[in-house]
Amino acid sequence: MTTEPIAPAAPPPAAAGTAAALPDRGSADVVLIVDDVPDNLALLHDALDDSGCTVLVATHGERALELAREAQPDIVLLDAVMPGMDGFEIARRLKAGPRTAHIPIVFMTGLTETDHVLAAFAAGGVDHVSKPIKPREVLARIGAHLHSARVQRQARLALDAFGHATMVVRERDGRRVWQTALARRLMDEYFGQGDATHLPPEVIAWVARESLRRRAGAEPATLTVARGARRLTYALHEVGEEFGGDGEWLLVLREADDAAMIGAMTLAFKLTAREAEVLYWVVRGKTNRDIGDILGCSAATVKKHLEHVFAKLGVETRTAAASLAISKVSQLANR
Template identity: 65%
Template structure:
């Protein structure tokens, strides 16, 4: 574990200060440290990106004008990465012309302070923006503690703004990438946004990969932005298939076929899923009927579903 990953985040909030002038860093570091913040510093753009990605600070104080990569480019890159896009950025600038201040906000800044830096002003501005970030973090931490993965998506363009490590892992497994919002999820959010805006929970989205299922639930809007927190949860029905096999004395393949019958699939669909021919699936069905003592798919599905719900009350079709 790196020193950055080992930082204690339980008792104080983490601030990243980015400035190429040592005196500016020193003044701000001392003021923030005395106010109870944990402080990281970077003197250039590349170092800032590295520290922000590793430590995920609660807020970034970013110098606009630096040699090499300037603050505007740093902000754009942070906002382009799902793991850092949610972090509030306050620009520190000696440029007071309107076009420079507009550029700071367009690059992703939520606010700016002008140089020479006044620590009290910086602390006051930070307080405003930290409150929303603090509430969002507490919500995400609570969800993580109960085993839920979560992502934040901007509704207007479907951009993936933030994700937990578990969410990143699941998105990669189900969709092959965690760098953007899956089209199915973006479409689902956009389609049901009117319900969510009326505080009516929309129907959940379910993505199936064999016996694994990933569900998406719209949790809440975050802050005043157009960002929505979506909770993901994976359910693997491999245990259900194994339990059916034991309960009804079925082979593993017969139990898998019966599982998909319960899910409403026809023989041709089941054949595609399990990698067999429709004729083979039909033979499996004949043996399932004999073992369950039934004559129809409906009866077999009803008996299996009753047994499944005894074993797993949260099972969803």
């Protein structure tokens, strides 16, 4: 088990300005404690260490943000009131960062007024414990959150390992509750590196429409976003209880590349590059005039290319050519 030891009389290693070694996760849950009081850190560190957790500590906001981004802890125990950057601001920044938005935050505060408790939840907290800290209470309160975080982490890693870009989103505001690294990369490439914590407006609108259709019993539909020769398709799925509560959906993203498919057709049927482009757009259901507009040539030229395609494929109709092309390319993709 990897820990960053602390001593009540001096700042813990994780709070120092020098870089600390990142934990070897293994099967242990990683907990980041953020508090400016060494006695509180020591008390929590010992309790969590004894329970089998890997413990990281920070005594100020900047170090907390740095550790969270680098170590990707399973949960953050966060003091609400600290000099400089307070816990509420730390929480808001964690939730605004694409690498840390999914991490559950439990606030620790001596402020019991309703306004302060509400502020903790508004900043992104999932729970809170009151000071003075009672270690057994803290362990009990974070147990359920750690289990949920563990399940989500394992799911993200497994999905990325199999090349599935996925994210869980909140229907009411399009917030990305969690996402795999592949999903985050695709979203950045298609929509730019803007708001990494919410879906783009066009995707939010589609999720709202599709979720209503699904609740009404309609057949699932997809959304496709095109960027040049690349296309990103979204499919909506219900979320299991272990991933989120009511009003959350699982989005599965799949990317298709026009150039890759055209290249596959070129090789499969021994077509010229232009003939393969014509066949590809026939498969996509375009007319000769549409294809001419796309490729910058006349409909008559498209028709001539199509005659050569029919001859090479041994077919006589557009439908037959499209069916054969889809079948062949699918076979190549599954090898």
